[in-house]
Amino acid sequence: MGDGTRDLRVPRLAGAGGRRGQRRRGGRAVTGTGRADGGEAILAACRSLGVDVIFSSPGSEWAPVWEALARQARDGAAGPRYLDLMHETLAVAMATGYGLVTGRPQLVLLHAGPGLLQGACGIHGALLAGVGMVVCSAESLTYGEGLAAGDGAVDPGSQWYRNLSMVGGPQAFAAPWTKWSSQVGDVGTLYGSVVRAAELAARGPAGPVYLNVPVEVLLAPWDPARADVRPVAAAGRRVSADDEVERAARRLLAAERPVLVTESVGRAPDGFAALVELAELLAIPVVEPQSAVCANFPRTSPLHRGGEAGPLVREADLVVLACCRAPWYPPSSRPAGAEVLVIDDVPQRPVMAYQVLGADQYLEGDVGPTLRALTAKAKALGVDEQRVAARRAQLAAPAPARAGGGAGAAGPGLEAAEVAAALRELLDPRAAVVDETITHSRLIAEHLRAEEPLRYSYVQGGLGQGLGVALGVKLADPGREVVLTIGDGSLLYNPIIQALAASRSLGLPILIVVCDNRQYRSMKLNHLRFYPDGAAVAADDFRGVDLADAPEPADLVAPFGMFGATVTEAVDLRPTLARALESVRTGVTALVDVRLAR
Ligand SMILES: Cc1ncc(C[n+]2csc(CCOP(=O)(O)OP(=O)(O)O)c2C)c(N)n1
Ligand SMILES: [Mg+2]
Numbered sequence: 001m002g003d004g005t006r007d008l009r010v011p012r013l014a015g016a017g018g019r020r021g022q023r024r025r026g027g028r029a030v031t032g033t034g035r036a037d038g039g040e041a042i043l044a045a046c047r048s049l050g051v052d053v054i055f056s057s058p059g060s061e062w063a064p065v066w067e068a069l070a071r072q073a074r075d076g077a078a079g080p081r082y083l084d085l086m087h088e089t090l091a092v093a094m095a096t097g098y099g100l101v102t103g104r105p106q107l108v109l110l111h112a113g114p115g116l117l118q119g120a121c122g123i124h125g126a127l128l129a130g131v132g133m134v135v136c137s138a139e140s141l142t143y144g145e146g147l148a149a150g151d152g153a154v155d156p157g158s159q160w161y162r163n164l165s166m167v168g169g170p171q172a173f174a175a176p177w178t179k180w181s182s183q184v185g186d187v188g189t190l191y192g193s194v195v196r197a198a199e200l201a202a203r204g205p206a207g208p209v210y211l212n213v214p215v216e217v218l219l220a221p222w223d224p225a226r227a228d229v230r231p232v233a234a235a236g237r238r239v240s241a242d243d244e245v246e247r248a249a250r251r252l253l254a255a256e257r258p259v260l261v262t263e264s265v266g267r268a269p270d271g272f273a274a275l276v277e278l279a280e281l282l283a284i285p286v287v288e289p290q291s292a293v294c295a296n297f298p299r300t301s302p303l304h305r306g307g308e309a310g311p312l313v314r315e316a317d318l319v320v321l322a323c324c325r326a327p328w329y330p331p332s333s334r335p336a337g338a339e340v341l342v343i344d345d346v347p348q349r350p351v352m353a354y355q356v357l358g359a360d361q362y363l364e365g366d367v368g369p370t371l372r373a374l375t376a377k378a379k380a381l382g383v384d385e386q387r388v389a390a391r392r393a394q395l396a397a398p399a400p401a402r403a404g405g406g407a408g409a410a411g412p413g414l415e416a417a418e419v420a421a422a423l424r425e426l427l428d429p430r431a432a433v434v435d436e437t438i439t440h441s442r443l444i445a446e447h448l449r450a451e452e453p454l455r456y457s458y459v460q461g462g463l464g465q466g467l468g469v470a471l472g473v474k475l476a477d478p479g480r481e482v483v484l485t486i487g488d489g490s491l492l493y494n495p496i497i498q499a500l501a502a503s504r505s506l507g508l509p510i511l512i513v514v515c516d517n518r519q520y521r522s523m524k525l526n527h528l529r530f531y532p533d534g535a536a537v538a539a540d541d542f543r544g545v546d547l548a549d550a551p552e553p554a555d556l557v558a559p560f561g562m563f564g565a566t567v568t569e570a571v572d573l574r575p576t577l578a579r580a581l582e583s584v585r586t587g588v589t590a591l592v593d594v595r596l597a598r
Contacts, residue, residue, distance in 0.1 A: 035221060036068075036221065036222045036223070036224060037064050037067075037068075037187070037218065037219055037220060037221055037222050038064050038187050038190050038213065038217050038218035038219060038220055038222055039062075039063070039064025039065040039066070039067050039068035039069075039218060040064075040068045040071075040222055040224070041187060041190040041191040041194070041222045041224075041227065042064075042065055042068070042107070042136075042190065042191075042194055042213070042218075043065065043068045043069065043072060043079055043080065044191055044224060044227070044229050045190075045191050045194035045195050045198070046079060046080040046107055046194075047078065047079050047080070048191075048195060048229060048230060048231055048232050049105075049194075049195060049198045049232050050104065050231075050232070051080050051104070051105070051106050051107050051134075051198065052080050052081060052104075052106070053080060053081050053082075053083060053095075053098060053106050053107075053475070054080050054081070054082045054083065054106070054107045054108075054109060055083055055085060055091040055092070055094050055095045055098075055106060055107070055108045055109070056082065056083065056084055056085065056091055056108070056109040056110070057084075057085050057086065057087055057088040057090070057091040057109075057110055057111065057115055057118070057119070058084060058109070058111065059109075059110065059111020059112055059115050059137065059138070060111070060157060060159070061111065061112065061137070061138035061213075061215050061218060062109050062111075062218075064218040064219055065082075065109065065218075066082075069082050080107070083502075083506065085498065085502055086495070086497075086498035086501060086502070087118070087495035087498040087499075088110050088111075088115050088116075088118035088119035088122070089118065089119060089121065089122050089464055089465065089468060089494070089495050090467070090468045090471075090495050090498050090499050090502060091108055091109075091110065091119065091122075091468075092108055092110075092119045092122030092123055092125075092126065092133075092135070092208075092465075092468070093122045093125070093464075093465040093466075093467070093468020093469045093471075093472060094468045094469070094471050094472035094475060094502070095108045095126070095131075095133045095472060096122065096125065096126045096129060096131045096133070096465065096468070096469050096472060097434070097468065097469040097470060097471060097472020097473040097474075097475070097476065098472040098473070098475055098476045099126070099131040099132060099133060099206075099472075100129070100131060100267075100454075100457055100469070100472070100473060100476075101432075101454065101472075101473050101476035101477050102476050103202075103206075103269060104132075104202070105132035105133045105134055105198045105201040105202050105206075106133055106134075107133070107134050107136065107194075107198075108133050108134065108135045108136070108208075109136055109137070110135060110136070110137045111137055111138075112137050112138055112139060112160075112164045112166070112170065113137070113139070113164060113166040113170045113173070114164070115137055116135070116137045116170050116173075116174060116210070117173070119135065120174075120177060121461065121462040121464060121465070122461070122464070122465050122468070123135060123174075123177055123178060123208045123210075124177040124461050124462065125459065125460050125461025125462060125465050126207065126208045126461070127177055127178065127179060127207045127208055127351050127461075128351055128460040128461050129293070129460040129461070130205050130206045130207055130264075130267065131206060131207070131208070132198070132201030132202045132206040132207060132208065132209075133201060133208045133209075134194060134197045134198050134201055134208075134209055134211060135174070135178070135208055135209070135210045135211070136194075136210070136211045136212075136213050137170055137210075137212065137213075138170075138212065138213055138214055138215050138218065139160070139164065139165070139166055139169055139170055139212055139214050139215070140156040140160030140161070140164070140165070140214060140215050140216065141214045141215075141216050141217075142154065142156060142216055143156070143160060143161040143165070144156060144157075144158065144160075144161060154215070154216050154219050154220070156215040156216065156219075157215075160215060169183055169212055170210070170212050171183050171210060171211075171212045174210035174212075175210075178207070178208050178209055178210040179200065179201065179205070179206075179207035179208060179209050179350075180197070180200050180201075180209040180210070181209065181210040181211075181212075182197075182210075182211060182212070183211070183212040183213075183214070184211055184212065184213045184214070184217050185217070186217060186220075187217050187218075187220035187221070187222045188222075188226065188227075190213065190217060190222065191222075191224075191227040191229065192227065192228070193211060194211065195232055197209045197211050198232075199232065199235070202235060203235060204238075204345040204346045204366075205345065205346040205349060205350065205351070207351070237365075237366050237369055238345075238364075238365040238366050239365045239366065239369045239370055239373055240363050240364060240365045240370055240373065242373075242377075244361075244363060245363065245370075245373045245374055245377050246377055246381070247361060248341055248343075248361060248363045248374055248377075249374055249377035249378045249381055250381065251318055251339060251341055251361065252282060252284075252318065252320070252341070252374070252378055253282075253378055253381060253382075253383065253384065255316075255317050255318035255339075256317050256387070257315055257316045257317050257318070258282070258284045258316060258317070258318040258319075258320060259284065259285050259286075259287060259305075259309075259312045259313060259316045259318070259319055259320070260275070260278075260279055260284050260285065260286045260287070260297075260320045260322055261286075261287050261288075261289060261309050261313070261319060261320070261321050261322070261324055261327055262275065262286065262287075262288060262292065262296045262297065262321075262322040262323055262324060263288070263289065263291050263292045263293055263296070263323055263324045263325060263326075263327075264292070264293050264294055264296065264323040264324075264325075265296045265297070265322045265323045265367060265371075266294045266295045266296035266297070266453040266454075267293075267294050267323070267453075268323065268345065268366065268367035268368050269366075269368055270368030270369070270372075271296070271322075271323070271367045271368045271371070271453070272295070272296060272297065272452070272453040273368075274367070274368045274369075274371035274372045274375070275296065275297055275322060275371055276297065276298065276301075277371070277372065277375050278371050278374060278375045278378075279297065279301075279303050280303070281375055281378060281379065281383065281388075282378065282383065282388055282391075283303065283388045283389075283391040283392035283395060284303065284320070284391075285303055285304075285305040285312055285395055286301075286303050286304050286305065287304075287305050287306065287307065287308070287309040287312060287313075288304075288306075288307055288445070289307060289308070289309045289324075289327065290307060290442060291324070291325070291326045291327070292307070292445070292458075293457070293458040293460060294453070294454075294456060294457045294458065295450035295451075295452065295453055295454065295455045295456040295457075296322075296323075296453075298450070298451040298452075299401075299446070299448070299449040299450050299451065300398060300449055300451055301398070302395050302396055302397055302398050302399075303395055304398065304399060305395075305399045306399040306401070306446065307442055307445070307446060309327070313335050313338065314335055314337075316335060316337075316338045317337065317338055317339070318338055318339050318340075318341060319334075319335060319338045319339070319340050319341070320340075320341045320343060321340060321341070321342045321343065321344070321357065321359075322343045322344070322367070322371070323343070323344050323345070323367055324342075324344070324357075325349050325352060325355065326352075326355065327357065328356065328358070331354065331355070331356040332356050332358070334356070334357075334358030339360040339361075340357065340358050340359050340360050340361075341359070341360065341361050341363065342357050342359040342361070342362045342363065343363045343364075343367065343370060343371065343374070344362075344363075344364060344367065345364070345365065345366060345367055346364075347359070347362055347364065401417070401446045401447055401449070410597040410598050411597050411598065412568075412595075412597060413517075413568065413595040413596045413597040413598075414567070414569075414570050414573060414594055414595065414596055414597060415443075415596065415597060415598075416437070416440035416443045416444060416447075416515050416596060417443045417446070417447045418570060418573065419444070419485070419513060419515065419573065419594050419596075420443060420444045420445075420446070420447030420448050420485075421447045422573050422574050422577055423448060423483060423485075423513065423577065424447065424448050424449055425574070426574065426577050426578055426581060427481060427483065427581070428480075428481040429452075430452070430480055430481065431455070431480065431481035431482065431483060432454045432455065432457065432473050432477075432480055432481070432482050432483070433448055433450075433455060433456050433457070433483045433484075433485060434457050434459060434466060434469050434470040434473060434482065434483070434484045434485070435456060435457065435458050435459065435466075435484075435485045435486075436458075436459040436463065436465065436466030436469075436484065436485070436486040436487065436490045436491075437485050437486060437487045437490065437515045438487050438489070438490065438520075438521070438522045439487075439521045439522050439525065439598075440485075440487065440515045440596070441458060444456075444485050444515075445458075454473075454480075457469070457473075462493070463489070463490045463493035463494075464490070464493035464494045464495070465494070466484050466486045466490060466491075466494060467484060467486075467494045467495070467496065467499035467500075467512070468494070468495075468499060469484075470482050470483070470484035470510050470512075471499060471502055471503055471506075471508050471510065474508040474509070474510055475506065475508055478507075478508075481511070481581075481584065481585075482510045482511070483510065483511045483512075483513060484510060484511070484512045484513070485513045485515060486512065486513070486514055486515065487514070487515050487516075487517075487520075488514055488515070488516040488517065488518060488519075488547055488550060488553060488593075489519070489520040489547055489550075491512075491514055491553060492547075492550060496556055500556070500557060500559075500560045500562065500589065501560065503560075503562075503589045504560050504561075504562070504589070507587065508589075509583075509584045509585075509586075509587050509588055509589045509590075510584065510589055511577075511580055511581060511584045511589075511590050511591075511592070512557075512589065512590070512591040512592070513577070513591075513592050513594060514553045514591065514592070514593040514594060515594060515596055516553060516593050516594060516595050516596060517595075517596045517597075517598055518546075518547050518548050518550070518595075519545050519546055519547050519548075520544060520545050520547065521545070521598065523542075523544040523545050524542055524544075524545045527542060527544075527545075552566065552593070553566075553591060553593040554566045554591055554592075554593045556591065557589065557590075557591045560589070561588070562583070562588055562589045562590060562591065563579070563580055563583035563584075563588060563589070563590035563591070564590070564591045564592075564593075565579070565580065565590075565591075565592050565593070566592075566593045566594075566595065567592060567593065567594045567595065568595045573594065576592055577592055580592045
C-alpha cells in the first residue's frame with residue numbers, strides 16, 4: 001500500500017519561496033521548533049500517567065509525536081522512551097509482556113487502519129490476557145479539502161484520501177476486539193482522552209483500548225494551559241463488603257472438603273501470596289486446571305494438587321474459584337454436590353461469548369486484598385484446628401507431576417517434560433518463562449514447578465505473540481532471565497526477523513527453546529478426535545499437520561550473530577541449554593531447538 005510519498009508535498013521553508021507564515025503550500029503552518037500540537041498533548045498525557053514506553057510500528061501520522069520526542073530529547077526533558085519496532089505484532093506483544101510485569105498500561109502507536117489490523121491479533125490476545133494498553137492510530141477528517149482555497153487547511157497527505165480512508169473510522173473495526181474504542185474529535189480533548197483511555201485500560205477487566213487520533217487533530221496547535229495537565233491519581237482499591245466476606249469465611253470454615261481452583265490469581269498484585277496465606281491457614285488443596293494461564297501457587301507445596309480439577313472437585317463440598325474464567329467443561333458441568341464460591345475482580349468476563357460459573361456466592365473486588373480480608377475474617381471467626389490438621393495430614397506429600405507426553409505415538413527424540421525439568425534445574429531462581437507451546441504446555445507448566453509469580457506465563461490469543469511478549473517482559477525487568485518455550489509451528493507465526501532484530505538492537509537477550517516435533521500436532525489430534533476411524537487415519541493422509549520442510553529453527557538466529565543449536569539426544573540437552581544460557585547471560589539471545597518424540 002502506497003504511503004503517499006509520490007504526491008507528498010515537501011514543506012518549503014519560509015524565505016525559500018514559501019508564503020510568509022506558511023511552510024506548506026496552501027496549508028496551515030505546521031509544527032515549528034517550539035509550538036505545541038497534538039503530538040505534545042500525547043507526550044504530556046504519557047508524563048501525567050507515568051507511561052514510560054511508547055511501542056510503535058510507524059506510520060506517517062506520528063510525525064507530531066516524533067517532533068515532540070525530538071524536543072523532549074533536545075531539552076533534556078523527562079518523558080517516555082520511544083521504540084520503533086518493525087512489525088505491529090511485535091509492538092503490541094511487547095506492550096503485553098511489559099504490562100504483564102508492571103501492570104501499567106503503555107502506549108502503542110500503529111498506522112491508520114492497516115497497522116491496526118496487522119496488530120489486531122496481538123490486541124485480541126491482550127484483551128484475553130487482561131493486559132491494559134492504549135493503542136492509537138489515525139484517519140483523516142478533511143482529505144486535504146480546503147487546501148486549494150489557501151485558507152489555512154491542514155494538508156494530511158494524499159495517501160489518506162487514496163489508500164487509507166476507512167468507512168466508519170478505525171474505531172469501528174477495533175471495537176469488537178478492544179475493551180473500549182473511540183475517536184478524538186478535537187485537539188482540545190486529546191490530552192484528556194489519552195489520560196482517560198489509559199485509566200479505562202487499567203480498571204477491571206484490564207484490557208487494550210483504542211483511540212483514533214485523526215491527523216488534523218495531531219497537527220492542530222495545542223495549548224497546555226487550557227488542559228488540566230497534572231499527575232494522574234492511582235486507581236482506588238476495591239474490596240468486598242464486610243458482611244459478604246464474613247458469609248464467605250463461614251462457608252470456608254464449615255466446609256469439610258474444600259478445594260481451591262485458580263487460573264490467574266497470580267496475575268493480580270499480591271494474589272499469589274494472598275492465596276498461599278488462605279490455603280495454608282485452612283489446609284485447602286489447590287488445583288491449576290488446564291485453563292490456568294500463569295503461576296498461581298507454589299507447585300512444590302503439598303497443597304498443590306496438580307492440573308486435574310476433576311477428582312477433587314467431584315468429592316468436594318465447597319469449590320472456591322479464584323480468578324477462573326472457564327472452570328468447567330462442558331460449561332454447565334459444575335459439581336452437583338458442592339457449593340461454589342467465586343472470588344474474582346470481574347467474574348463475568350465481557351470478552352467471553354459464553355460462560356457458566358454456577359456460583360452460590362460471589363466475592364468481588366481486587367483479588368489480593370479480597371483474599372487477605374477473607375483470611376483475616378476466617379482467623380477472627382476461629383479456625384477448627386482439628387479439622388484443618390486432619391486435612392493437612394492427608395496432604396502431606398506433594399502431588400506427583402505427570403510423566404510422559406500424553407496421547408500420540410512417540411518417535412525418536414525427547415519429551416517436553418524433560419525439557420521443562422532441565423530448564424527448572426538450570427534457570428536462575430527468578431527467571432520468567434513465557435510459554436507459547438500448544439500440546440506441550442501442560443507438561444511444561446507442571447515440570448517447571450513454579451514457586452513464584454511470573455515464573456510461568458502462557459501466551460493468550462492467536463499464535464505469533466510469544467517472541468514479543470518475552471521481549472516485553474525482558475524490557476520491563478532487564479535483570480530477570482527470560483525464557484520463551486515455543487512450538488515449532490507457533491514460532492513460524494511470529495515476526496521472527498523483526499523480533500530478533502529488536503532483541504539485538506535494544507539489548508534484550510532471551511533464551512528461546514523450541515519444542516520441535518516437526519508438525520502441528522494439535523491439528524492432528526483434533527482431526528483424530530472428530531474422525532477416529534476416518535479416511536485420513538486409514539491412509540495416514542493428514543493435512544494441516546506436516547512441518548518436515550520448515551526451516552531449521554537454529555539457522556534462523558545465524559544472521560543476527562546469536563547462539564543457535566539443535567538437540568536430538570537427551571544426553572545433549574543440559575549441556576546445550578547451559579551453553580545457551582551462558583550466551584544469554586553475556587547479552588546474546590540464544591535459540592535451542594529440541595527435537596521431540598511427539
Ligand atoms: C493466528 C493463529 N492461526 C492459527 C491457529 C490454529 N492453531 C492452533 S495450534 C496450531 C499449531 C501449533 O503448532 P506447534 O506450535 O508446532 O504446536 P503442536 O501442535 O505441535 O504442539 C495452529 C495452527 C492459531 N491458534 N492462531
Ligand atoms: Mg509442533
